Amino acid sequence: MAETSDQGVTGDPHWNLTPLPADRGAPDLPRLAEALREFNDLMTGAVAPPDLVKEMLRQVEAFNSELRAHQVPERDQIIGRIDVPGRAQGLIPVVHTDSSGPDHLHGRVRFGRYYLGRNGAVYGGAIPLLFDSLLGRVSNGGGRLPSRTAYLHVDYRSITPIGTDLRFEARFVREEGRKRFIEGALYNGDTLCAEAEGLFITLRPGQA
Numbered sequence: 026m027a028e029t030s031d032q033g034v035t036g037d038p039h040w041n042l043t044p045l046p047a048d049r050g051a052p053d054l055p056r057l058a059e060a061l062r063e064f065n066d067l068m069t070g071a072v073a074p075p076d077l078v079k080e081m082l083r084q085v086e087a088f089n090s091e092l093r094a095h096q097v098p099e100r101d102q103i104i105g106r107i108d109v110p111g112r113a114q115g116l117i118p119v120v121h122t123d124s125s126g127p128d129h130l131h132g133r134v135r136f137g138r139y140y141l142g143r144n145g146a147v148y149g150g151a152i153p154l155l156f157d158s159l160l161g162r163v164s165n166g167g168g169r170l171p172s173r174t175a176y177l178h179v180d181y182r183s184i185t186p187i188g189t190d191l192r193f194e195a196r197f198v199r200e201e202g203r204k205r206f207i208e209g210a211l212y213n214g215d216t217l218c219a220e221a222e223g224l225f226i227t228l229r230p231g232q233a
């Protein structure tokens with residue numbers, strides 16, 4: 026797969042991002058996020074022996090204890106930033122951009138086993154999560170002012186398989202005052218898995 030990219034909003038002055046602090050572990054964070062994603066997938070699919078479960082519990086509790094001492098306010102948080110590849114977060118699967126512009130975003134995504142609902146299908150709740158992120162990127166791209174999701178309508182047209190490279194398309198449809206209408210679709214090969222329509226509202230000055 027191509028390198029992960031969130032371009033389209035990166036460098037957009039509206040995001041007002043301060044430079045990443047390179048001395049705060051930032052270069053390793055995307056790799057750590059990747060390792061955590063793999064951990065989630067492997068953990069979901071494993072029936073681990075009791076000794077391994079006990080050892081993992083010990084180590085994870087030790088990490089939690091250390092991390093409690095390094096909590097920062099939201100403005101200083103690195104994980105989730107749009108300029109960190111894959112945003113270094115584990116909530117939404119990594120999105121690979123093939124083509125992006127002011128009014129569109131095309132690319133690929135693969136849901137790991139962590140997102141399994143049942144019978145090899147992605148959990149239904151994970152699909153709006155993906156669409157909100159994709160449609161939100163289109164809404165907030167192209168130098169437009171920041172917006173927020175007012176509604177997100179998702180139609181599930183066929184099973185979305187886990188462990189498969191899927192193709193997505195998202196496009197800016199129209200704008201009416203502060204209202205922006207964005208559409209998206211997710212495909213497995215030529216099969217339409219799901220499609221979405223979202224309404225995004227331009228935030229007023231001072232609206233957080």
Ligand SMILES: CCCCCCCC(=O)SCCNC(=O)CCNC(=O)[C@H](O)C(C)(C)COP(=O)(O)OP(=O)(O)OC[C@H]1O[C@@H](n2cnc3c(N)ncnc32)[C@H](O)[C@@H]1OP(=O)(O)O
Nearest residue numbers: 034107157158161162165173174175176202203204224226
């Ligand atoms: C790079 C990654 C980007 C990711 C982006 C992800 C985006 C998100 O997930 S944001 C989080 C989820 N969304 C939220 O929490 C939003 C919560 N809601 C709100 O904050 C507000 O309701 C908000 C900002 C959407 C709209 O409130 P407000 O600014 O007061 O606008 P308001 O005057 O009520 O509405 C503006 C217009 O939109 C319409 N509208 C607002 N909500 C809806 C709705 N749900 N359905 C239909 N129309 C609506 C109104 O009728 C009005 O229309 P018109 O101008 O024709 O009269």
